[in-house]
Amino acid sequence: MTVLEGDFPVTRRLVLQGAGSVALAGLGVVSLRVPGTLAAANDKYPQDAFKQKDGKEAIRLLYGRPIEPSDKIKLDAPEIAENGAVVPISVSTSLADVTTIAFVVPENPNVLAAYYRIPQGTMPSVANRLKMAKTSNVTVIVESGGKLFSATKEVKVTVGGCGG
């Protein structure tokens, strides 16, 4: 716990300096008061994180650690998605030792969309198609060398893909 408190001011400053800080604040990841005991369960389906309605809580359950914006992540998503049921989104990164990649859509009913585990020897890139309920930021979180980095892009959705 001492270690975590020592790290806290530095990490917070880094997060606030980053270009994506506004988006991250929206997700709530700037508030980093998390128990030091939480470790990312890297070997099984993160059931609880997928049920979360709140981005801050999903990220806490998934990682429990601070996240910094990074310009080494390339997030490809359309600026305008006519059909929110099928939004093609892909990501690649030049960060080293990537172990996981997560897609978070804060305006969706369940905010965590997909979580990919990348074993050693697999390239840190993935393309998939996600549903978006309405216009929202899409945030991708890359775990690289045990640290967390993110990139965010807004996608305007004309027709939502979650019904209701």
Added chain:
Amino acid sequence: MASSIRVRAIANGETTDVQTLIQHPMDSGFIRDDKGEFIPAHFIQELTFEHNGRPVFIADWGTAVSKDPYVKFTFKGGAKGDDLKVSWIDNKGETDTATFKIQ
């Protein structure tokens, strides 16, 4: 029944590109049917790829992955003729598995 999994895995020398399409409703649980009742959530939770018995990619999915999901990734290694085993399990415990040859 025909497999729900379609894979195109192509070896490019040092790496292998894998594109996958799976037939699955991926019902989110937030959509109503004609009678106004919610269609229960029914979605793939875990999708695993193994190259010669070694996991090369694991996807954990929630309800926000589109119907008939598509995913693409690339791994180092893999040669023409190698086996790529793909399996998924959904939230109802239904599963499917298929093995493909890398092209």
